[in-house]
Amino acid sequence: MASSFAYDILSNKIETRSAKAGVIGLGYVGLPLAIAIARSGFAVTGFDIDPKKIVSLDAQHSYIDAVANDDLATEMDGGRFSATTDFAGLAACDVIVICVPTPLTKHRDPDLSFVEATSRSIAEHLRAGQLVVLESTTYPGTTDDVVKVILEKTGLKSGTDFFVGFSPEREDPGNQHYHTATIPKVVAGDGPQALALMKGFYGAVVKTVVPVSSNATAEAVKLTENIFRSVNIALVNELKTVYAAMGVDVWEVIEAAKTKPFGYMPFYPGPGLGGHCIPIDPFYLTWKSREYELPTRFIELAGEINSAMPRYVVGKLAEALDMRSGKALSRSRVLVLGLAYKKNVADIRESPSLRLMEIIEERGGKADYHDPHVGEIPSTREYQHLKGRKSVDLTQELLDACDAVLVATDHDNLDYALIANSARLIVDTRNVFARLRLSADHIVKA
Structure with a gap:
């Protein structure tokens, strides 16, 4: 695997836990993930367009059952987690994880408007040396054909300047036996360097990482589980x-x-x-x-x-x-x-x-x-x-x-x-x- 300057720097940051993470979408998937990332030693900023969520989090009050108030307070008081509606903070993040809704239209067609809008927001602040991950459930091809395409309109290239990956969320609200860090995590990337970064980052956060050959494969894994x-x-x-x-x-x-x-x-x-x-x-x-x-x-x-x-x-x-x-x-x-x-x-x-x-x-x-x-x-x-x-x-x-x-x-x-x-x-x-x-x-x- 040929090395690149951007890859070497980001890989080192992930290995030393000095990488800064950003999680976009602080709902049932994003907030538990953000706290799990913070608990593993990374500094995390949560981003959401809903100011009510930010007010609640600033008061150290969790609106998600899977995240206890005490756990939220521990990560916030320790300086490892903060939340904001200001997406300009994405520029400082080395790893950016997208956890936004992917609903259906009235005609049962995929509604990727949240994914597309979020990708455009990331593109406004994209820089070399970032890993962008999609966790939202979607059809095979979305990460490479939608997210990557929007990001590459900046002139930066995936696999050289920045890196793109997909890892399907596997949250199960109310499950007392498994939580974010103990559920095996399927990971994939756009190229071998992106996959290596995905394995390194998620391997630091969860107990078991399951790498697959492509983003489309990982997207298909999630659909197969639910189908x-x-x-x-x-x-x-x-x-x-x-x-x-x-x-x-x-x-x-x-x-x-x-x-x-x-x-x-x-x-x-x-x-x-x-x-x-x-x-x-x-x-x-x-x-x-x-x-x-x-x-x-x-x-x-x-x-x-x-x-x-x-x-x-x-x-x-x-x-x-x-x-x-x-x-x-x-x-x-x-x-x-x-x-x-x-x-x-x-x-x-x-x-x-x-x-x-x-x-x-x-x-x-x-x-x-x-x-x-x-x-x-x-x-x-x-x-x-x-x-x-x-x-x-x-x-x-x-x-x-x-x-x-x-x-x-x-x-x-x-x-x-x-x-x-x-x-x-x-x-x-x-x-x-x-x-x-x-x-x-x-x-x-x-």
Whole structure:
């Protein structure tokens, strides 16, 4: 591998921990990563366009469950972490990591506007001897064909003056067993020197580094991980509907099937997919595949099945109301239990609970929600009409006033015994009452 002046200097800075890092996007991915980098000995500046986040961080208050206030304070007091909205500070950073959203448009096409805008901001301050890393999930080719191209418009050349790499984020909000530094990190670079820098930098931050041959390969790794989950969740969601028609409990089937010590991996049905990854990422590949005139029928079918689950669940709710109380959904008040997309977190990105509330009210019902982790519905791209709704207190009076409780998210810190004893009707999409041995005639699985 031929050496270059810019590579030698940056490699030495990374090895001695004197390199300054910048993390752009201080959300569920960026903030935990920034703190992990700071904890490993690098000075880190976090960049975000939201001034409210910076005010919160300056007060040493974390808005992300994965980052404790004490950990944030330790890195800030030690001078290893600071945050700002001023992107001029990128010029002083030796390693710049992009952790911005990659959503879909209304037509399910990739929306790379955040990646492109961030790349242009970096280009304004780009200098020789910098490593620019994309962590945002995207289709194969984005790092080289979008980020690199924007940066090279400065006249500087990737692999000679600056270096470009990709490393997919693997955050799992609420997971108590793994955190940023202990999750193996896939890394790739534009050329052997960029890869060497990626291995050196991330090797200092996380326990295990997994190098692959190209940025496109690393981008494909992330999509494959999430497509695998999407397809298998769609499979059990479809099995749920088929088995329910046959009078068979899919949850019991899964529990028995997973006793097989080989050839089977349990996945679980639910009210729909949530989170920023699984409902969105597969469509990045389906979009890119059109360029090669190749169908992705399996992936698209999985998306259709998972997207149909909220309407299926509300249908089961309406059926249960009619059969058990003779009351139409249009005249019913329903408590949606859990707004977050998964248990024990405050993350509502792409949460099916929002869609459930919308469908209930489209059909004339009234939908309240209770979630101990989400006190108020924030602004979202698709559900602006729900913005500002507040979590109602879970009380005996509330349960007496509701016609049904729809369990969408099975948080651990909920009084399920109170709900089981007091709710008139419970529609359980998470099998939580069976797991807690609180089965009763007025509990319906959906």
